Amino acid sequence: MNLTTKYMGLELKNPIVASAGPLSETVDGVRRLEEAGAAAVVMFSLFEEQLQMDAASLEWQLTSNTESFAEALTYFPQLSDYRVGPEQYLEILHAAAQQVQIPVIGSLNGISAAGWVEYAKKMQEAGARGIELNLYYLPTDPKRSALAVEKHKVEIVRQVKAAVTVPVAVKLSPFFTSLASLARKLKRAGADALVLFNRFYQPDFDIEDLTVSPTLHLSTADEIRVPLRWIAILRGQLRLSLAATTGVQTSTEVVKYLLAGADVVMTTSALLRHGPGYIATLLSGLEQWMAAKEYRSVKQMRGAMNLKNVADPTAFERANYIKILEKYKNEYSLKA
Secondary structure, eight states, X not given: OBOOXXXXXXXXXXXXXXXXXXXXXXHHHHHHHHHHTOSEEEOOOEEHHHHHHHHXXXXXXXXXXXXXXXXXXXXXXXXXXXXXXXXXHHHHHHHHHHHOSSOEEEEEEOSSSTTHHHHHHHHHHHTOSEEEEEOOOOOOOTTSOHHHHHHHHHHHHHHHHHHOSSOEEEEEOSOOTTHHHHHHHHHHXXXXXXXXXXXXXXXXXXXXXXXXXXXXXXXXXXXXXXXXXXXXXXXXXXXXXXXEESOOOSHHHHHHHHHHTOSEEEESHHHHHHOTTHHHHHHHHHHHHHHHTTOOBHHHHTTTTSSTTOSOHHHHHHHHHHHHHHHHHHHHHHHO
């Protein structure tokens, strides 16, 4: 069984990639993921706020005897909120890249270009085989148009690509008016891959303390449907790599994503639930399914159920929408 695949130009031994998360916060963690069978590892994210705080702290030290702005430092999260600083991140990345055989991919999380170009170059110098730009941003300014938001993202990608020679992936959310159009613009800006999709962490309200409570729930298999649909739509229309993430709990989700057209399938939640060794379970389940369906390679099955042969994907989606409504209407009428 040939499980090899290619992701943003990188030759990988199989399609399972450990996505950014706590398991890659240490060199030992990256090594454990490799031993478990991961084909590549995306390092935990370096946040834009860390870069800004690092620069602001240095500026405060240099100007503390002149017109100080120490109060500005309170705008950032506490330093203790981060496990490591920017320089420590690069040290871990360098050590991990030296000690494992699989590609290690750096991760930058933010929305502005400030500091990103510099640290993308530093990640490359530290040994990163690729860079993942996690464009985690929720537009809240009503005066800023959707076009302006998209242009900003495209410009970030263009600047980073101009600064590095390693491949660059862009992690997006699904909340765009015309995702296919944005994907095309990102490709033209130089993006080598898209990672679909980013999970926004949804805050909750504590009505006793009247505070906003950050909440984190690991993903479930039900969340696969939005990225599954968009990977099926984009595969065949754009010549760039596609990574699927969110909702991977069993080998069933791995199979579905590959059939839709994903080059790799990323997971963190399943590995946090079951441990790094669960990668072997995912791969075993994939191989068993491929054998049962007589697929000899991942390349052969990739995209077998995408929409590239449909003249009008919109009509295809609307037809299925109508079928779903009719199905539930009939079931409800029978129960009534």
